Amino acid sequence: MTETKVFMLPDLGEGLTEAELVNWLVSVGDEIRVDQPIAEVETAKSMVEVPSPYAGTVTELHGEPGQTLDVGKPLISVAPAGAPAVEPVEMAANIYREEEKAGSGSVLIGYGTPAGGAAARRSRAPRRAAGSTAAGGPVAPPEGSISEVSDADKAADDLLLMRTRVPGRLGAVISPLVRRMAREHGVDLGGIHGSGESGLIMRRDVEAVISAPATREEERTGTEASVRQGSTDSRTGLAISSRTPLKGVRKAVAANMSRSRTEIPEATVWVDVDATALVELRAGLKKSGTPAPGLLAFIARFVTAGLKKYPELNTRIETSSDGSQEIVAFEGINLGFAAQTDRGLVVPSIGSAEKLSARELDEEIRRLTAVAREGKATPTELGSGTFTLNNYGVFGVDGSAAIINHPEVAILGVGRIIDRPWVVEGSLAVRKVTELTLTFDHRVCDGGTAAGFLRFVADAVEKPVQLIADI
Known part of the structure; x- marks a missing residue:
């Protein structure tokens, strides 16, 4: 008799230990082929279709939709073709x-x-x-x-x-x-x-x-749930309105942010920037009928140029088993950017961003934002960044001391662009002003390097034509 094969839930990303089963794509009794998607699961990074490594007849589904499964535990059992299996509805x-x-x-x-x-x-x-x-x-x-x-x-x-x-x-x-x-x-x-x-x-x-109508059992269960939610908190004396499990993206974000705060001695520098020339450059492109990249794409281009000049901010610190540490540098820049989705905040990254123009960066930002919001970004797209750009200005705020996206060593924040009084050649004028904020790991560089990088990006925003001509 041919032995039934059990497929274990694989690691669907870098170091992921669990995934939530969203939906089965097959049923007991189905004939499946190799590489056929068998289930949708939601990891801490994205929604993933899991393919089967086996062909045959499905004999058992190990888990129910909504259940969190551990990596390495049984996901599905498959009897090879020709082996006895559960009789399907003919x-x-x-x-x-x-x-x-x-x-x-x-x-x-x-x-x-x-x-x-x-x-x-x-x-x-x-x-x-x-x-x-x-x-x-x-x-x-x-x-x-x-x-x-x-x-x-x-x-x-x-x-x-x-x-x-x-x-x-x-x-x-x-x-x-x-x-x-x-x-x-x-x-x-x-x-x-x-x-x-x-x-x-x-x-x-x-x-x-x-x-x-609800049965007595349902009424009893509902009443117990209400009691649990409406119970009094011992510390504050307030009634508890709800309890929400920390899982999925929110759980991953919480763990990563906690680790960042625990391990990274961070420091923050910021500067107000006159972005009038950049806004006018983009407006001029749009008026001429030329496709105009978004402002974030221009800033992303300035960031990659700045990281070439200050590569210390495009590194990672690794700790060996003996406790020794080393700074790991990269030949290339994978530029991450924070994207708000229905599933929470995720950070897709643009591979080899230093090779792309502002227009190409704009296309990638739009594409990755779309797939991230659909929950279809791959683990590689969500876990391979070397530096993060965070545009919190879209939420109507000016600045933020952001938390570094571990294991990266720096994150640049961009505030909203608003009209402010500004001194131009000795006279007061109304200009388009934004605030740039850099949070960096003080282990990889000192304040001089961080300030140099931030000033480089700020100067590029204030004089974009000059920098674009140079790069």
Whole structure:
């Protein structure tokens, strides 16, 4: 008898020890191939699709969506092709195979089967509240949303219900619409006995659970939860309104910031800068019809030029097992920039940024911001920076003594650009002024180096044409 193979959750990034299981992309009884994505997991850095190293029949799924799994622990068990396995629902299996051959375009556990037979990966949209855009404005519900489901859609459910199986339950087969309805209303599909053929879960089954009154057990559980949340804090005497587990990106940020504060003897220097010439340069490019990079891209270009002149700030300190330390320098600059996302603050980095022009840097900043907000940035993109640029001016603040992104040794912050009175050639004028703040590791350099770098970037902002001509 061929032995069932158990695939352990791998390290999906540099030193990650755990990941949250978001969604299974396969079910018990499915036939899978090598490198087929089997699950979506959320690490401390990004959302990742995990591929299978084995081909065969899925015999067991080790974990439930929402559960945090440790690296090195079982994720999925697979019986090689031809080995005895859990008997699948034959009708569902046949439909899966027929659609895979025909290329129907239907979604099969996160896949499409477009004509031509090529399997298309699905793109997981960022989590947002219904009726809102990324900018927070109200929008109409998307086409096909639960609130707009018609009678025709209900009929389509009956056609779709064989196409998506609930992980670990061969008899519970539902359409994507019903799955979404259950998710939005917090309905546990594992506890529903479907009224359809072979125990299939239909729309009416989920609707019945949503409209049913709470049971005594649910009422008791809810009351206990309220008591836990509403209990009194012993230190302050205030009622506790909620408890939120520290996990995912927030947990990683907390650990990294704590380590930075503990290990790095940091110092901060700052300077107010007249950015009028830079603002006018960009406005002139836009007026002429020439594609104009964002202001952050220009500053990123100045930063890479400054790091070439002051390479001490583009290093890392490594500590050996015997306690000895050394400063590690790099041939190249991976420029990280802080990006706020629905999952928290992340720092994607632009590889070999010193080789890129302001326009190329602008393109990379936009691309990486988009993939980071979608949760699709790779561990390499989120963990390979050598210096970080932080534009907190977008939040309407002037300055901040930022925490260094360990294991880097410096971070440059850019405040908002606002009109301020400024002395120009002995006369008072209104200028576009911003504040640049550099926080650096005092172990790798002294204040002279840090001030030299900061002044270099400030001078470039004040006289951008001159610097761009030089570089």
